[in-house]
Amino acid sequence: MQTYIVDSFAPQKFKGNPAGVCLLDKPLTDTQMLNIANELGFSETAFTHKVGEVYKIRFFSPSQEIDLCGHATLATAKILFHKKLAAGIIHFKNTNHVDLMVKQDKTSSKLLMEFPAYQVKPMAVSEIPTAMLQALGISEVVNTGFNKEINSFVIEIDSCEKLASLTPDFEKLVQSVTNIDGVAVTAISDKFEYDFESRYFWPWVGTNEDPVTGAMHTFLATYWGEKLNKTELNALQCSARGGLLQIALNEKSTVILKGEAQIMLEGVFYL
Incomplete structure (x- = not known):
């Protein structure tokens, strides 16, 4: 094969x-x-x-x-x-x-993928398990939500510098909550060329951290598009390997991911 x-x-x-x-x-x-x-x-x-x-x-x-x-x-x-x-x-x-x-x-040389555009359902910070935040190493939260299609929590924090420096305890993270696939941690970017940054942790069903996650951006695109009032965004997934995505939201409830x-x-x- x-x-x-x-x-x-x-x-x-x-x-x-x-x-x-x-x-x-x-x-x-x-x-x-x-x-x-x-x-x-x-x-x-x-x-x-x-x-x-x-x-x-x-x-x-x-x-x-x-x-x-x-x-x-x-x-x-x-x-x-x-x-x-x-x-x-x-x-x-x-x-x-x-x-x-x-x-x-x-x-x-780039390719353009058209995927469904998913929504993030708002959640109170109190609905996020404290043990999860502790395992992630997050002490301050800006906003929280949940995406049902990718079965993932969304946690916005106030600094992409803090985002890049997160070193989760994955054993405790897995034990902190069940019945989810992953957690997307995200922050507005302080870099001129990007609108937002993110990392995706999913030790429940995959590897500890996904270096670059197209599926996560099906809902982060709508989340940040609404917050920043933009239909075109540049995203950095700031994992160790790093990845770049150009994003466009269109009128038929789909998202274009270019990379x-x-x-x-x-x-x-x-x-």
């Missing part, structure tokens, strides 16, 4: 979020896909095959299947365009039958 490693949302190699991409030449069981994702060890691995004019796509973390993954979608599109298996526009369908459209930018991807490795996975 043709297998690739791609750095997504990365303007250069060894940045952004690495994803595995597997081009299926025969059906695989869920157990096989989970084992492959665990073997590769990235936050997500994508498995895709063409059905008619659409590419079916599934995403697996090392521990379970994930419904939606932005960086692995970007990585898969990069491979399909590079191998000339698709041209111009690709339509992916995930397990929830959501149409994930990716197209090539006509003026650059680059770097192909790092091509090989054959023997089953």
